[in-house]
Ligand SMILES: O[C@H]1[C@H](O)[C@@H](O)[C@H](O)[C@@H](O)[C@H]1O
């Protein structure tokens with residue numbers, strides 16, 4: 001039985017009200033979303049080693065990503081993009097810009113990004129009808145990929161997409177294609193290559209520099225433009241690509257209590273983000289009015305990017 005939650009709840013209780021079942025065809029969420037066994041290329045999701053039409057390109061992507069994402073690089077990018085002086089536009093205009101963007105890091109998807117945004121948001125909406133903040137989080141979580149666009153500086157893919165991880169401490173073994181970190185100068189720097197590096201136990205993820213990309217950028221955009229999304233929404237946007245944490249449980253020693261609470265929502269979100277990727281298209285015009293109303297509720301009409 002599905003228990004609907006009347007009031008938006010942002011804590012453990014809301015999570016506990018949604019129970020996962022393991023059905024014949026894999027994991028079934030109470031609300032009805034079925035986790036498919038394979039992606040649209042016929043492989044299991046997030047298999048970075050299986051021979052497929054995307055494998056080589058994805059590995060090349062991670063090699064470059066792992067070589068160039070250093071502590072210094074991330075600091076510079078955060079400073080530069082934190083100025084939010086590139087473009088002024090609405091959330092929906094930004095969604096439309098993503099029409100042309102295909103993500104080279106993703107073994108499971110070769111559709112334009114706008115499809116993925118709507119697929120994620122609509123899948124969440126079916127199972128969590130009352131959590132409108134989570135629908136909107138689904139819609140905007142990958143908007144930071146506009147960094148690839150010429151008007152945002154046209155950053156290379158390795159500085160925008162792919163899984164993220166902390167810099168300034170050791171790269172965990174669970175990170176996809178870990179071996180390529182051997183070519184990253186930080187890997188050989190004793191200030192940055194220990195378990196804690198420049199951080200300390202329980203310091204909170206907010207104090208940890210993450211590899212630069214669409215997550216942290218979109219978090220900065222949302223926060224600095226005064227969004228009223230709740231804390232778990234911002235956390236999801238900021239850490240949804242941090243698979244080493246939310247899937248492999250690495251780096252837990254850096255979390256504080258608020259991170260632990262927010263992580264519960266990220267786990268829920270991740271199922272929809274990952275497993276809603278398919279060739280089934282969402283009718284954009286049909287759902288647009290609903291998402292415009294959410295954007296109006298949680299964001300100003302124009303944002304600084
Ligand atoms: O390839 C994907 C893609 O770039 C996603 O947007 C990101 O969130 C994932 O972590 C990554 O693995």
Ligand SMILES: [Fe+2]
Pocket residue numbers: 141142214240241
């Ligand atoms: Fe993403």
Ligand SMILES: [Fe+2]
Pocket residue numbers: 116120141142273
């Ligand atoms: Fe995504």
